Structure formats: structure tokens, C-alpha cells
Amino acid sequence: MSQWLNKVISDARGVDDFLAPMRQQSLNKLETDGWPHARSEEWRFTPLSSLKERVSNESSLDTSYNVPQIDGLESIDIVFVDGVLRTDISKLSLPHGLNLCAINNASTDMQDEISRLFGQVKPSRHVFGLVNDALCEQGVYISLDDNCEVDTPLRIINIAAQDCDAHTRALVNLGENSQLKVIEHGFGSQASFTTAFAEYMIGKEAKLEHYRFAFFTGAAKQVGGSHFSLQERANLNSTFVSYGSELSRVDVDIIHAGQHANAKMNAIYLLAEGELFDMHSTIEHAVPNGTTQENARGIIGDKARAVFSGRIHIHRDAQKTLAELNNRNLLLSRRAMINTKPELEIYADDVQCAHGATVAEIEEKALYYLMSRSIPRSKALVMLNFGFVQELVNAISNEPIKQWLLPMLSERFANMEVK
Amino acid sequence: MLNIKNLHARVEDKTIIQGLNLEVNPGEVHAIMGPNGAGKSTLGYVLSGREGYEVEQGEVSLNGNDLFEMEIEERASNGLFLAFQYPVEIPGVSNMEFMKESVNATREHRGEEPLSATEFLKQAKEACKQVQLPLDFLKRGVNEGFSGGEKKRNEIMQMILLKPSLCILDESDSGLDIDALKVVANGVNSQRDSARSFIVITHYQRLLDFIKPDFVHILANGKIVKSGDASLALKVENEGYAFLGKEFEEVSA
Numbered sequence: 143m144s145q146w147l148n149k150v151i152s153d154a155r156g157v158d159d160f161l162a163p164m165r166q167q168s169l170n171k172l173e174t175d176g177w178p179h180a181r182s183e184e185w186r187f188t189p190l191s192s193l194k195e196r197v198s199n200e201s202s203l204d205t206s207y208n209v210p211q212i213d214g215l216e217s218i219d220i221v222f223v224d225g226v227l228r229t230d231i232s233k234l235s236l237p238h239g240l241n242l243c244a245i246n247n248a249s250t251d252m253q254d255e256i257s258r259l260f261g262q263v264k265p266s267r268h269v270f271g272l273v274n275d276a277l278c279e280q281g282v283y284i285s286l287d288d289n290c291e292v293d294t295p296l297r298i299i300n301i302a303a304q305d306c307d308a309h310t311r312a313l314v315n316l317g318e319n320s321q322l323k324v325i326e327h328g329f330g331s332q333a334s335f336t337t338a339f340a341e342y343m344i345g346k347e348a349k350l351e352h353y354r355f356a357f358f359t360g361a362a363k364q365v366g367g368s369h370f371s372l373q374e375r376a377n378l379n380s381t382f383v384s385y386g387s388e389l390s391r392v393d394v395d396i397i398h399a400g401q402h403a404n405a406k407m408n409a410i411y412l413l414a415e416g417e418l419f420d421m422h423s424t425i426e427h428a429v430p431n432g433t434t435q436e437n438a439r440g441i442i443g444d445k446a447r448a449v450f451s452g453r454i455h456i457h458r459d460a461q462k463t464l465a466e467l468n469n470r471n472l473l474l475s476r477r478a479m480i481n482t483k484p485e486l487e488i489y490a491d492d493v494q495c496a497h498g499a500t501v502a503e504i505e506e507k508a509l510y511y512l513m514s515r516s517i518p519r520s521k522a523l524v525m526l527n528f529g530f531v532q533e534l535v536n537a538i539s540n541e542p543i544k545q546w547l548l549p550m551l552s553e554r555f556a557n558m559e560v561k
Numbered sequence: 562m563l564n565i566k567n568l569h570a571r572v573e574d575k576t577i578i579q580g581l582n583l584e585v586n587p588g589e590v591h592a593i594m595g596p597n598g599a600g601k602s603t604l605g606y607v608l609s610g611r612e613g614y615e616v617e618q619g620e621v622s623l624n625g626n627d628l629f630e631m632e633i634e635e636r637a638s639n640g641l642f643l644a645f646q647y648p649v650e651i652p653g654v655s656n657m658e659f660m661k662e663s664v665n666a667t668r669e670h671r672g673e674e675p676l677s678a679t680e681f682l683k684q685a686k687e688a689c690k691q692v693q694l695p696l697d698f699l700k701r702g703v704n705e706g707f708s709g710g711e712k713k714r715n716e717i718m719q720m721i722l723l724k725p726s727l728c729i730l731d732e733s734d735s736g737l738d739i740d741a742l743k744v745v746a747n748g749v750n751s752q753r754d755s756a757r758s759f760i761v762i763t764h765y766q767r768l769l770d771f772i773k774p775d776f777v778h779i780l781a782n783g784k785i786v787k788s789g790d791a792s793l794a795l796k797v798e799n800e801g802y803a804f805l806g807k808e809f810e811e812v813s814a
Contacts, residue, residue, distance in 0.1 A: 515663040
């Protein structure tokens with residue numbers, strides 16, 4: 143057992159609210175499962191030693207914080223600092239049909255809705271998800287009425303500002319034929335440990351444009367996930383962008399629960415120095431006629447390490463499924479590492495499926511050619527090697543987000559160590 | 562312009578250049594000929610700074626600056642241009658984007674403003690026409706799917722745009738038919754002036770009918786064993802390298 147987990151379990155026993163029945167289930171599982179053993183497949187390439195004996199401090203509330211602006215983007219911001227909601231939700235002016243409430247401040251009606259969604263999309267896959275289930279009292283519930291279109295993106299901001307443990311949750315419910323844009327924007331560089339999970343129920347014919355930016359670096363450890371359930375003819379377009387830290391992991395689940403749903407997911411990771419980033423994605427085609435396209439692309443420099451596990455599971459009844467998964471990696475140094483595992487599990491016979499993973503290194507000849515024409519090394523590297531990542535940024539339909547990401551990512555790349 | 566003194570260089574653990582001396586003054590055209598394996602291409606790579614080509618001893622100055630103190634891109638910005646024998650293909654980077662970065666990096670080094678998009682396009686189109694490449698080659702990936710001859714012409718186009726002070730042409734004639742050869746030669750000749758110098762590396766005298774050299778050097782076993790005027794190239798064409806002595810008969814055979 144781990145000292146940290148023992149403390150978490152004893153804290154969780156003290157949590158008593160309307161979610162208690164769900165929390166208890168996760169707590170029981172935590173107590174049974176205990177700390178993952180060293181050979182656990184979930185954590186095979188992602189060491190948890192920095193957490194096992196972690197001593198967690200209490201957060202203090204007087205920290206000041208800055209919310210990074212995205213030029214040209216008008217968004218409705220919901221800010222958590224060290225796991226504490228700092229936005230007065232009651233003072234937000236919300237578009238018609240959009241409802242927001244803090245999980246720990248929900249009316250009885252809202253409590254019912256929250257209970258119906260909580261833990262329904264996110265699988266109880268691993269210890270930190272269970273910890274979040276059992277312990278997380280801070281979070282936000284977002285629901286959008288049927289047939290409502292909201293153009294202004296909602297931005298859920300998670301700031302890890304000081305050395306404490308913090309847990310947040312977002313539950314998002316899109317009514318039938320509605321449209322919403324949600325940005326999960328997390329960052330921090332101070333020693334800390336956060337978990338942040340979001341569950342999305344995308345109603346019939348509804349459309350979600352989703353972003354998750356996991357900009358945790360240095361000693362800011364985060365384990366989190368975004369989990370989506372798609373009802374009939376629902377549409378998901380999602381982009382993940384991540385840096386790496388001592389421990390940064392994102393789990394993604396896309397569940398085709400209704401027929402003719404369409405999911406598109408792109409993921410970018412740029413890792414420098416000794417950073418670690420781990421993405422586990424699972425696509426569940428439970429019903430026929432679903433479409434999924436997933437592209438994950440990463441650049442790994444210096445002695446950084448990426449872990450990618452991409453699973454597509456096509457159930458027996460899920461005929462006429464179209465699913466593609468591709469993972470491309472570029473290693474910038476001999477010590478950089480990627481553990482990539484595309485995984486296809488197909489039980490239906492009339493499906494179209496493709497998956498693949500590639501790992502490439504710097505093309506020295508091309509680099510020399512560009513430099514022999516006066517182009518400085520860093521610029522040449524960007525020209526040669528940034529293209530495959532830039533392609534995914536260019537695919538982002540939201541112009542301000544694209545313009546914000548491009549220079550930021552190309553600068554991060556240009557500063558990465560090539561050895 | 563370029564002054565090479567007692568250059569020794571190796572690739573991996575094999576010394577290829579073994580005591581090479583050469584002085585190139587502004588406006589001069591020097592041809593370097595020699596049997597296979599003499600070190601002709603190696604010389605071009607060593608001067609341009611390619612990784613894996615290690616200088617063991619000797620000095621090289623370019624326009625008064627120590628060449629070996631400079632990075633690859635600095636050598637280029639300081640006027641050194643190597644037209645490659647086998648230009649690399651770079652899918653994903655357009656010829657246009659590549660040349661624009663290249664021209665503007667050179668201009669920046671000289672303290673000049675970057676060219677406007679329109680001005681650059683105008684110059685690029687002119688250079689393209691001069692080497693008789695269709696304009697859509699500007700939009701294609703660098704050398705991507707180009708024929709051997711198109712790659713060579715693309716090199717000359719870059720040279721025309723970059724206006725270097727020292728151009729090293731590494732077998733720019735190899736694999737070209739007579740028409741393509743003339744295009745390359747005309748491109749080179751259009752750039753000749755009293756300030757710009759050329760080192761033309763070639764196996765065949767044929768190119769030198771079109772690009773008249775001031776000097777011809779024979780490179781063998783890593784050093785220059787004979788220098789002369791254009792007539793030396795004709796002698797090589799007629800007699801092979803046997804006249805250099807017994808040891809070269811085998812190499813040239």
C-alpha cells in the first residue's frame with residue numbers, strides 16, 4: 143500500500159454528500175485494488191514512484207492567479223485554482239438554454255441530474271479515477287437544453303498553483319440537437335498533484351467541439367481524462383494538446399452509444415527535457431454505423447518519454463463501423479523514447495478499420511541541405527519536422543485558438559534539444 | 562576569396578584529403594578534375610561543413626574569415642554555395658517556402674530587410690525561367706519527384722537567387738543530356754562577373770566547353786597533383802590520367 147493512498151482513503155471516508163452511494167462504490171474498489179503493482183499494464187511505462195509516498199499539503203486559499211487569455215477568443219471562463227472553484231457562477235451571464243452549477247452547491251433538481259451522469263461515462267479504469275470519484279467535491283455541472291446552440295466557448299480552467307493535492311470534475315450534458323464548445327485548459331509548473339476528469343453526454347444529433355490543453359510541466363503532476371458518450375447521430379470534434387511533466391497522463395474514452403455518431407479526435411504532444419506524457423485512448427463502438435478518426439502526433443526531445451496506447455474496440459453488433467487510428471512520433475535524440483501501442487479488438491465482420499504507429503528520427507541529410515542554404519538550424523528543424531504537427535493545428539476550426547497555439551507550439555519545438 | 566592551405570580531412574577513419582592547397586581569387590573559374598575517389602566531392606562537403614567530414618589539419622579562409630570557425634549556415638550566409646551532386650528530396654517543404662527562408666536568412670545576415678512576398682515571387686519566377694523549369698516547380702516539395710536534370714537545374718536556380726560569392730558545382734553536369742547541360746552552363750555563365758568565383762568539379766571536359774575555366778586542377782589521392790589552363794582538361798579527355806604517372810593508370814582504367 144502507499145502512504146499517499148492510505149491518507150486519500152481515510153479522507154474519502156469523511157466525504158458525505160448526495161453522491162455518497164457512487165463514491166462508496168469507488169472507495170470500495172480502491173480499498174480492494176490498492177496501489178497498482180509494478181507490472182500493471184495501465185502503468186507499465188509510466189512510473190508512479192513520485193506519488194506513492196507523497197505527503198499532501200492543504201491548499202491555502204489566498205493565492206492570486208492569472209488566467210491566460212487567448213487573443214480574440216471570447217469565452218465563458220470557469221476557474222479552479224488548486225481544485226477550488228474561484229468563479230462566482232451565479233454572476234455569469236449565460237446564453238439562453240445553458241445551465242451551470244457548482245457540484246457542491248447544486249439544487250435538489252440539479253443533484254438528481256448530476257447523480258444520473260456522475261461516473262456513467264468515465265470507466266473506473268484506474269486508481270486516480272477512483273480517487274477522483276471518491277474525493278472530488280469541487281466541480282461543475284453544465285447542461286445545455288435541447289435545440290440550443292451556444293457559440294461562445296466555455297473554458298474550464300484548472301490552475302495548479304501550489305504544492306497540494308487537488309481534484310476537480312466536470313459533467314457536461316448536451317441536449318438533443320444542441321451545439322456546444324468546451325475548452326479544458328489546465329496548466330501549472332509548481333510541485334503539485336491534480337486529478338481532473340470530465341464526462342460528456344452528447345445527446346442525439348448534438349454537436350460538441352472540444353479542446354483539452356494539458357500544459358503541466360516541471361513537478362506539476364496531473365492525471366486526468368475526458369470521456370465522451372455519443373448518442374445517435376451525435377458529433378464530436380476534439381483536439382488534445384499536451385506538454386509533459388514528472389507525471390502527466392490523459393485518458394480519453396469515446397463511446398459510440400447511439401448509431402451513426404461521428405467522432406474525430408486529434409492529439410498533439412511536445413515533450414522536452416525529462417518530461418513524461420502518457421495518453422491512453424479507448425474508442426468503444428458498441429453499436430453499428432459509427433465513425434471514428436483519431437490522429438495522435440508527438441515530438442519527443444532530449445530524454446523525454448511519451449506513452450501512447452490507442453485502443454479501438456468494435457463490439458459484435460457494431461457492423462458498418464469505420465474506425466481509423468494513427469500515431470506518429472518524431473524522436474529528436476537518442477535518449478528520447480516512445481512506447482506506442484495501437485490496439486484493435488474487432489468482433490464484427492463488416493467493418494473498415496485501420497491503425498498504425500510510426501516512429502521517425504531527424505533527417506540529417508535534409509537538415510544539412512537546408513542549413514547549406516543559410517537557414518539556421520532551429521528554423522530548419524521547424525520547417526522539416528513541425529509540419530506533421532502543424533497539420534493538426536491547422537485542422538482546428540476555431541481561428542483564435544489556432545492562432546494562439548501555432549506560435550506557442552513552434553516556439554516550444556524550436557527550443558527543444560536535438561542531440 | 563578562398564584560400565586553402567595544407568588541408569587534410571577524413572570521413573570516418575579514412576583520410577581523403579591529404580595536403581590540398583588552392584587559392585581562388587574573385588572572378589576566377591577553377592575546374593577540378595580527377596579520377597574517382599580522388600576526393601573531389603569530399604572537398605565540397607568539407608568546405609560546406611557537412612557533419613562527418615572532419616578536418617584533421619590545415620586552414621581555409623573565405624573572404625578573410627576562418628571558414629572552420631563558422632557553422633554550416635554561416636558559411637552559406639558568408640557567400641559559400643555548394644550545388645549538390647545529389648540534391649536531397651524534402652517532401653512537405655515547398656521549393657518556394659524553402660527559397661524564401663533561404664534568401665531572407667542571407668539578407669538578414671547582410672543586414673538587409675527581408676524581401677516582400679511579391680518581390681520574392683518576381684525574382685523566383687525569373688530564376689525559374691532562366692533555368693527553364695516550369696513555374697509550378699516553385700510550389701512542389703523541394704526536389705520531390707524531380708528528374709536528375711530538374712534537380713540540377715533547381716540547384717542552379719537557387720544559386721541565381723542567393724547570389725553567393727563562391728559557387729562550388731559538384732558534378733552539376735552528371736546525368737545531363739546536351740540541352741540540359743547548356744541550360745545549366747548558361748545559368749552559371751549568367752552569374753559570372755568580376756567578383757564571383759566558381760569551383761567546377763567535373764569528370765568530363767564537355768562541361769568546360771560551355772563554362773570556360775581560367776584554371777584546371779587535377780586532384781588525385783587527396784591533393785592537387787597538376788594545375789594548368791583549359792588545355793589540361795583536353796589532355797585528360799584525350800589521354801586519361803595516365804600521363805600523371807604509373808600509379809594513376811589503374812585508377813583511371
